[in-house]
Amino acid sequence: MGISPEELDDLLLRGFRYAYSLCHDRPQAEDLLQDACLRLGKKDGPWKASYLYSTIRNRWIDLKRRDKIVQFESFESDSSEEGHAAYQDNANLISLPPPPSSELDLALQRLGDKERELLFLHLVEGYTTKELAEQFDRPRGTIMSTIHRAKGKVREHLRQLDPDSPMGKLPTKDQPTTNTSNPSSPS
């Protein structure tokens, strides 16, 4: 396959975290990673993070498009007693994904996909705003402002979740003033 098991493990972990930054759902992130690995495996690589990320991202876009075309009925929309009981039984039988482990996770969950992805690529993977601008074919200023707004939203969410959270009281020099008044509608 042209990659050692240790390198593959490292790549899988990075790919999983990237997928998680897109969907913010562990089972779905595992599915995305598995699909992407299968696609790469069928083409025999190349086993590089850039290719894996692109494949994961394309798969995620496909899923989003499909979800827009086909509207699935939610379990929770079934208001009947019978349906509610069945849902509860299922929940007891199936090991549901664990709840977010931290306030930061909850705050990140409230971000949009694009904002989370850019935060992940910029802060975790170390891409510069210039590289991201080239990658996503957007002006560098747009990338910078999106990241800036995303961080502001995270701070605001943290403050809402826990007013005493130290993260919500971080230095205000990076915190946009526009987001503090209405975090759900970035200017």
Add this chain to the structure above:
Amino acid sequence: MKDTRPPSSSPSEDPLDDAIREHYAHIPLSEPARQHIHGLLDGLAEADAPATSHPRFLSRRLPALAAVLFLCSLLLFSALELQSHQRGLRIAQTVATTHSRSESPEYPAADLVSLNAQMTALDFPLQPCDGICLTSNKLLGGRYCALEDKIAAQLKVQTCPESVCTLFAYRPSSSVVPFPSGKTFSLHGVNVHIWKEDQIGYALASMESVASRGPLSP
């Protein structure tokens, strides 16, 4: 996108950045999922490997390759055998024609030693051969001729009072077409037997009536 992992040791000015990095660093890929993906990829590799591997490729096509090789060999052998037969026929025609002329020997000799001394232009020494016994049959002498564009000696041998055979000897050139050794041709009432000994080609021409009496060698 670049493939190298960025340095994560240097703390940034904003603690939120570090917190987000720390957050993602503690999101593990579950062991069942990791093993499942490894299993899928191993399965893919195993499924692909036999189709492209050399031994499997050869083993699947070996019978066909062997059959093709056998057929080619058979065709080549048949072609060479046919060429050899035609070469023998050409030699036999020359030998039969020359024998039919019944020309008298240029160099009369009773034995091969004296004949060798006279026929010095030959590029090989005349020696006793298995095809005809020159001691029990009477050697009359020899003369020069040519076979396959090579200088040859034709020896007149009297096998019985009323019959004279002609023995041709020459050094055939090396050729892809095999020498028609052991072949016998009958042309215009002349029986021609061709063979090879010690790199020397021989052709014995005799009238069919003489040849039918039996072998000329002891």
